[in-house]
């Protein structure tokens with residue numbers, strides 16, 4: 001196979017060897033259903049309890065505040081829908097950020113159809129929540145205030161402690177989606193003061209299809225998956241023992257190596273950002289320069305569709321992601337970039353690069369050369385560049 005470079009770690013990461021080794025026995029030898037009343041079941045219960053303890057300790061929660069889920073999407077759905085339904089007698093006002101993941105935005109839309117009123121906090125042109133605006137719209141009857149800890153597209157890190165305080169002051173439940181942050185940034189749920197927090201394993205070298213929702217004791221969250229008595233009667237469904245074991249192991253390693261990985265990956269990112277800004281004309285870095293996830297670099301390339309760059313880089317063996325969602329044949333501009341105030345044309349031309357602990361400086365430098373080539377070639381073919389570029393810039 002030709003050279004392959006993976007710069008899409010915000011989409012998913014490879015499973016780490018340590019997590020795989022921990023998981024393997026739970027597919028075969030230790031296969032009992034934790035709900036069974038016999039020795040096979042008890043062995044699985046032990047593994048799940050240990051995993052719960054590990055995760056609780058990392059985020060400074062109590063083990064009985066950690067509920068395993070099928071990943072970030074379920075955690076987001078459960079938090080928002082579960083709180084809305086549990087507190088509907090208290091109020092019907094929900095506040096979220098406009099740059100949330102689709103798991104939140106689409107759930108909010110569905111709740112609006114049920115009669116809940118949804119407000120969106122303002123964000124500035126780097127994606128940071130405007131706390132004064134949030135304070136001005138949080139009121140009696142607001143039952144839920146939710147904002148992601150770090151944005152998956154532009155990497156912005158949000159002031160979650162302040163947001164949780166505003167929620168507390170108006171009597172709302174606070175939630176943060178930490179899918180991109182858990183295992184990357186140090187998280188202490190007590191210190192942050194959040195009531196609920198969703199996490200996912202596959203962003204931190206754990207398995208896909210498993211995650212957890214932190215629910216602070218005393219906060220009411222209605223179940224969305226009803227069935228058996230799993231997860232202390234709150235989430236039905238046979239427990240994903242191997243996945244949970246793998247999640248805990250991956251999280252443990254991510255937490256152990258957090259500082260080392262942060263420094264290494266942000267070093268790659270900084271070199272990449274500096275070189276692209278210096279060597280590629282008509283390019284805009286989306287999101288803040290400093291206050292962003294260590295792995296994230298997101299650029300809008302003027303006069304070119306993001307997808308065209310993505311395909312050119314794919315041909316060169318470099319895997320990246322475009323901000324626009326390609327759904328049913330129509331290319332929508334990124335809702336995140338539009339919320340940051342980018343014009344549609346720039347919101348169409350964005351590419352997200354997300355680095356990982358196995359990437360190298362040499363890969364970064366190789367990618368910069370390939371980007372320069374791809375961008376130049378695509379602009380030569382772009383009528384937009386010829387029309388506007390000649391007048392404005394060339």
Ligand code: PLP
Nearest residue numbers: 071072073101152177179180200
């Ligand atoms: N929230 C954020 C911020 C994400 O980036 C993602 C995945 O990309 C999700 C939620 C969904 O997580 P999962 O893939 O575990 O369902």
